[in-house]
Ligand code: ZN
């Protein structure tokens with residue numbers, strides 16, 4: 001299983017997951033054009049479109065891709081009225097499987113009320129959308145602090161060697177916030193060094209890993225809901 005990282009809009013990432021027969025699925029297509037370019041150049045068969053949540057920068061390419069390739073669109077069942085073109089309604093904890101693709105659906109509300117993550121547990125990768133970022137977490141738009149805290153807790157408990165593919169390239173700004181409030185963290189300093197090297201080469205800072213995030217991400221390191229909420233408020237005004 002191969003993953004192509006595709007830059008979309010200004011700072012979004014969409015991902016193509018490609019199996020051994022050139023069948024592909026795309027996670028959170030912000031826009032269709034850059035995805036079509038890769039599908040055509042690699043001669044892939046796009047079978048599925050997976051959405052972590054309904055925001056326009058994650059579903060913007062849904063209908064164009066669906067019409068062009070007859071791909072099926074998957075999203076959380078309660079968001080069936082706001083995910084464009086949805087065909088398959090997912091529920092918490094279900095295993096979705098087709099051919100070589102196999103993912104567990106993890107319901108992680110907070111950023112939106114219908115946010116999910118896709119955990120390809122056999123391949124050890126996770127698509128975390130706008131809930132867990134490298135060195136950060138999503139803004140709380142529709143949920144409560146409690147919901148976001150509990151959602152992050154679910155992701156924290158995944159195997160440490162899980163690769164995390166998130167929805168945006170926010171890592172540099174996130175790192176500045178983490179180091180401001182966790183200035184003695186050696187692991188964080190080392191991670192920032194690696195991040196800066198990648199950015200200098202114009203490479204994505206994703207994927208990160210659960211291990212790195214446990215060691216460096218201040219939101220995952222918060223020891224209580226109170227501490228977490230305070231950090232989230234500070235970050236909103238950072
Ligand atoms: Zn979003």
Ligand code: FE
Nearest residue numbers: 055057130167
């Ligand atoms: Fe987003």
